[in-house]
Amino acid sequence: MKINTNFGNIAENYLFSTVASKLAAFQKEHPEREIVKLSVGDVTRPLAPVVIAAMHRAVEDLAHAETFKGYGPDRYSYGYPELLDAIRSSYARKGVEVKREEVFISDGAKSDLGNLLDLFSAENVVLVPDPVYPAYVDANTMAGRKILYADANRENVFLPLPEEGVHADLIYICSPNNPTGAVYDRAGLKAWVDYAKREHALILFDAAYEYFISDPALPRSIFEIEGARDCAVEICSFSKTAGFTGVRCGYTVVPDTLCFDGFSLNRMWARRQATKFNGASYIPQMGAAAVFSEEGEEEIRANIAYYKENARIIGDCLDGLGIWYTGGKNSPYIWLKCPNDMKSWEFFDALLEKAGVVGTPGSGFGKNGEGYFRLTAFGTKENTEKACRRIEAFCRG
Amino acid sequence: MKINTNFGNIAENYLFSTVASKLAAFQKEHPEREIVKLSVGDVTRPLAPVVIAAMHRAVEDLAHAETFKGYGPDRYSYGYPELLDAIRSSYARKGVEVKREEVFISDGAKSDLGNLLDLFSAENVVLVPDPVYPAYVDANTMAGRKILYADANRENVFLPLPEEGVHADLIYICSPNNPTGAVYDRAGLKAWVDYAKREHALILFDAAYEYFISDPALPRSIFEIEGARDCAVEICSFSKTAGFTGVRCGYTVVPDTLCFDGFSLNRMWARRQATKFNGASYIPQMGAAAVFSEEGEEEIRANIAYYKENARIIGDCLDGLGIWYTGGKNSPYIWLKCPNDMKSWEFFDALLEKAGVVGTPGSGFGKNGEGYFRLTAFGTKENTEKACRRIEAFCRG
Numbered sequence: 001m002k003i004n005t006n007f008g009n010i011a012e013n014y015l016f017s018t019v020a021s022k023l024a025a026f027q028k029e030h031p032e033r034e035i036v037k038l039s040v041g042d043v044t045r046p047l048a049p050v051v052i053a054a055m056h057r058a059v060e061d062l063a064h065a066e067t068f069k070g071y072g073p074d075r076y077s078y079g080y081p082e083l084l085d086a087i088r089s090s091y092a093r094k095g096v097e098v099k100r101e102e103v104f105i106s107d108g109a110k111s112d113l114g115n116l117l118d119l120f121s122a123e124n125v126v127l128v129p130d131p132v133y134p135a136y137v138d139a140n141t142m143a144g145r146k147i148l149y150a151d152a153n154r155e156n157v158f159l160p161l162p163e164e165g166v167h168a169d170l171i172y173i174c175s176p177n178n179p180t181g182a183v184y185d186r187a188g189l190k191a192w193v194d195y196a197k198r199e200h201a202l203i204l205f206d207a208a209y210e211y212f213i214s215d216p217a218l219p220r221s222i223f224e225i226e227g228a229r230d231c232a233v234e235i236c237s238f239s240k241t242a243g244f245t246g247v248r249c250g251y252t253v254v255p256d257t258l259c260f261d262g263f264s265l266n267r268m269w270a271r272r273q274a275t276k277f278n279g280a281s282y283i284p285q286m287g288a289a290a291v292f293s294e295e296g297e298e299e300i301r302a303n304i305a306y307y308k309e310n311a312r313i314i315g316d317c318l319d320g321l322g323i324w325y326t327g328g329k330n331s332p333y334i335w336l337k338c339p340n341d342m343k344s345w346e347f348f349d350a351l352l353e354k355a356g357v358v359g360t361p362g363s364g365f366g367k368n369g370e371g372y373f374r375l376t377a378f379g380t381k382e383n384t385e386k387a388c389r390r391i392e393a394f395c396r397g
Numbered sequence: 398m399k400i401n402t403n404f405g406n407i408a409e410n411y412l413f414s415t416v417a418s419k420l421a422a423f424q425k426e427h428p429e430r431e432i433v434k435l436s437v438g439d440v441t442r443p444l445a446p447v448v449i450a451a452m453h454r455a456v457e458d459l460a461h462a463e464t465f466k467g468y469g470p471d472r473y474s475y476g477y478p479e480l481l482d483a484i485r486s487s488y489a490r491k492g493v494e495v496k497r498e499e500v501f502i503s504d505g506a507k508s509d510l511g512n513l514l515d516l517f518s519a520e521n522v523v524l525v526p527d528p529v530y531p532a533y534v535d536a537n538t539m540a541g542r543k544i545l546y547a548d549a550n551r552e553n554v555f556l557p558l559p560e561e562g563v564h565a566d567l568i569y570i571c572s573p574n575n576p577t578g579a580v581y582d583r584a585g586l587k588a589w590v591d592y593a594k595r596e597h598a599l600i601l602f603d604a605a606y607e608y609f610i611s612d613p614a615l616p617r618s619i620f621e622i623e624g625a626r627d628c629a630v631e632i633c634s635f636s637k638t639a640g641f642t643g644v645r646c647g648y649t650v651v652p653d654t655l656c657f658d659g660f661s662l663n664r665m666w667a668r669r670q671a672t673k674f675n676g677a678s679y680i681p682q683m684g685a686a687a688v689f690s691e692e693g694e695e696e697i698r699a700n701i702a703y704y705k706e707n708a709r710i711i712g713d714c715l716d717g718l719g720i721w722y723t724g725g726k727n728s729p730y731i732w733l734k735c736p737n738d739m740k741s742w743e744f745f746d747a748l749l750e751k752a753g754v755v756g757t758p759g760s761g762f763g764k765n766g767e768g769y770f771r772l773t774a775f776g777t778k779e780n781t782e783k784a785c786r787r788i789e790a791f792c793r794g
Contacts, residue, residue: 001566001599002518003658007665010672042467052460055680059456062644063449069643070439107504107645107678114673115512118539121399138672142515169398202398239675246466247459248504248678261400268404275407275535276511278636281504281645281678283452 006144013134015364019348026352036387037358038314038375041178043243045306047287048299051242054290058283069282072105077270078279079105079251086292087236087251096223098253104269105280105288108250109208109237114139115276116204116233116252119268120170127168129160131179131365131372133206136172145170153368158182158326158335162195171196173222174206176213179365179374180335181327183218189225196231202260203232211241211304213330229255233265238284240332242291242300249284307332310384311377317388321395332377335362339395347373354397355390403541410531412761416745423749433784434755435711435772438575440640442703444684445696448639451687455680466679469502474667475676476502476648483689484633484648493620495650501666502677502685505647506605506634511536512673513601513630513649516665517567524565526557528576528762528769530603533569542567550765555579555723555732559592568593570619571603573610576762576771577732578724580615586622593628599657600629608638608701610727626652630662635681637729639688639697646681704729707781708774714785718792729774732759736792744770751794752787 019039027035061067072078084100091098106112117139126140130149140147148168150160158180173192175184184192196203205222213220222228234253238244258265290296315328318336325336338347344361351357362372377384416436424432458464469475481497488495503509514536523537527546537544545565547557555577570589572581581589593600602619610617619625631650635641655662687693712725715733722733735744741758748754759769774781 001597001657002520003660003665004516004518005658005660007516007660007668010668044462044465044467046462046465047459049460052456055456055459056453059449059452059680062444062452063446065441065443068441068443068640070441070640071642108675110675111673119401119404121401123399135672138668142669142672200398243459243465243467245468245675246679248675260398261402263400263402263404268400271404271407271535272539275532275539276508278505278507278642278645281681282643283456283680284678 004142006142010138010141013364015360019358019360022348022352023358033356035352035356035358036379036383036390038379038384038387039358039360040376040378042245043240043378044380045243045303047243047247048291048296048303050290050293050296050299051287055283055287058286062282072279072282072285074274076100077104077273078277079103080282080285080289083285083289086289090292091221091223094221094224096221098223099256102253102255102266104252104254104273105285106250106252106273106277107248107280108239109206109235110135112235112250112252113204113206115272116235116269117143118272118276119265120202124169125167126170126172127166128172129174129177130367131362131369132172133174133178134365140170149366151368152180152182154324154337159184159188161188161191167199169199169201171201171203172206173203174208176209176327176331176333178209179333179360179362179369181331181333182335183213183330185217186219186225189219189222193222193225193227193231197227200260201231202258202265203228205232205234207234208237209240209331210236211300212308212332214308215330218330223253223255229257231258233258238288238291241304242288243303244284244288247284247287249280249288306381307377310379310381313381313384313388314375314377317391321392323395328377334375334377336373336375338371338373341371344370344373351391351394355394357387357390401539403539407535407538410761412757416755416757419745419749420755430753432749432753432755433776433780433787435776435781435784436755436757437773437775439642440637440775441777442640442700444640444644445688445693445700447687447690447693447696448684452680452684455683459679469676469679469682471671473497474501474670475674476500477679477682477686480682480686483686487689488618488620491618491621493618495620496653499650499652499663501649501651501670502682503647503649503670503674504645504677505636506603506632507532509632509647509649510601510603512669513632513666514540515669515673516662517599521566522564523567523569524563525569526571526574527764528759528766529569530571530575531762546763548765549577549579551721551734556581556585558585558588564596566596566598568598568600569603570600571605573606573724573728573730575606576730576757576759576766578728578730579732580610580727582614583616583622586616586619590619590622590624590628594624597657598628599655599662600625602629602631604631605634606637606728607633608697609705609729611705612727615727620650620652626654628655630655635685635688638701639685640700641681641685644681644684646677646685703778704774707776707778710778710781710785711772711774714788718789720792725774731772731774733770733772735768735770738768741767741770748788748791752791754784754787
């Protein structure tokens, strides 16, 4: 049996394990010191009551023969029509029309982002930003694809635009971005759509953080941009929208207008999912459908507002210190320039030792992350305020 | 962008859609006729009370900040230790020892059966039985792999053994089998393990129906066979064990002793899952952990006993009619030789028209299925008895 030896080319990413081991070593040496973590990329707020109620009802459905649910509806790749229609309504509120057959329910955006690659030749050239969410790179390295990097940096406010003379086949765009928190405006996304159409390329648009956008001038879906239905799929998640990181539910929109080499991507994805997937759990699907109800939207907006207030607190703190950063306004991530031209890990060590605050070194996300640092808004308000007071004391001290 | 054109080689399988459309046409023409379906491959019994209670508790955990759960534990590919240990106990009862790090929790066996293929080169030769569960073939056709078929037929009681001079790299074994219900004994599995080791091949052992085995002489896990830890992974599911077809939870055991070309399959699978998956939902995981509790085992055995009584009723009916069949004793599937040498679809049409009973034509599962027919035990007892009386009248009339 021959192994897929491309696995040997995947870089080991020690970012989060190094953060964890440095923290553990520090705590062992200084058991008296209380540490505040602004490094967490996971949500912490409990689920909205309307979602909890819907999931209890769904569990109860499975307890009785009359309401029992087995495999999901195979007509819609196992997605329940009530969830598909709730998602379509959410799109309609953004002025985007999608059909039931274009919405595919899954257990999460990470699965779809990885599994969609089954549809494409290994010969395609992939374009990702640097800094980058590592799974984009690893999933393509596994398949042996060539990867190009678009430089995101302070000059372009971490929002790279297409470069003349560079050809790519698969383009990853994450907006609001992880790790930088930067958000493309309409003109920025239009430039990528035009480029993709010119290059006969496909955009994989990761919209996992779209619910953090409150500026009405900023697009929340790639499909708000003219021409995107011919060159983009959009991958969405309830993880950050509604705190579903443990519940697991996401969805991907594959327009039925997408056609390459005479193949309909929509039909290919339906076939891929029918062959290697059996649908998302009924219980999360019912919880997710409740997210987009009127009551649900109100409740999840309260959770998002809580996190955004944390982001504002961090932003104000950095503004007061004169530290440059992106994100934090329409995103749960704050991406800051390390003070005094410190390197990422240098700042990490200093902040941990002097201030007892943990963040994530930007260099772990790519070469352009060197000298930058990521803070997240997913903690409690109390801890966020405490961390900011300590950062201020550290920077002014 | 270049498409994965292997998708053009996947055969359209019209089996279940043709069954559905023939049934719909018949019902439209004969609205007065009541039809009994023994074609359903999905479970129908509600979940065990202990599982329902565990899932209600899990939903409630997500409602409160103190008990909220985000991403699963990344140390174990997002599987919760209580579920991993419950699975290890279930293996221990079969005399098989597995480590925590060897058990990978997922949303179901179909996902794992498909996604495991990421680990292997497209140049491998795949061996599947004929008749076969179509997803094995489609998932490999998508990746461009060459597929060989091992003939399963009446002569070998639908349990093919390795053939001299045939080389394969990846070997699919499903026991108890879907669609034939045939179950390998220890000698049969030992022959496959010996063959795999000789050929430097890997067995993908699909154990989705293992809980239907009541004969203590029959192996329920490939790891009951000496040497299997060096040449097999085992893919398991709560779908048929505990009625989880809508809940979604499965697991795959990848021994840490498996090594090919210097790569540890266990580490490769962990890396694949960390890159393209974010874990199974917390709620199904807690439900699944309850399945393997003492109370849970008792409750799920009652559901399985219900289905097995249906299988016995069908088997007795066929015995009385002198019709040859496999399965039905340690499996929910009954695979019968069509009476009077009828072809599969001929028997389907006749049974629908004359007896008002629907089953699945064996020819839909491969060329060796021609002349055979699949009945399932997943209906109600009342319908199963009714169907049998009608089959008797049809065959004797």
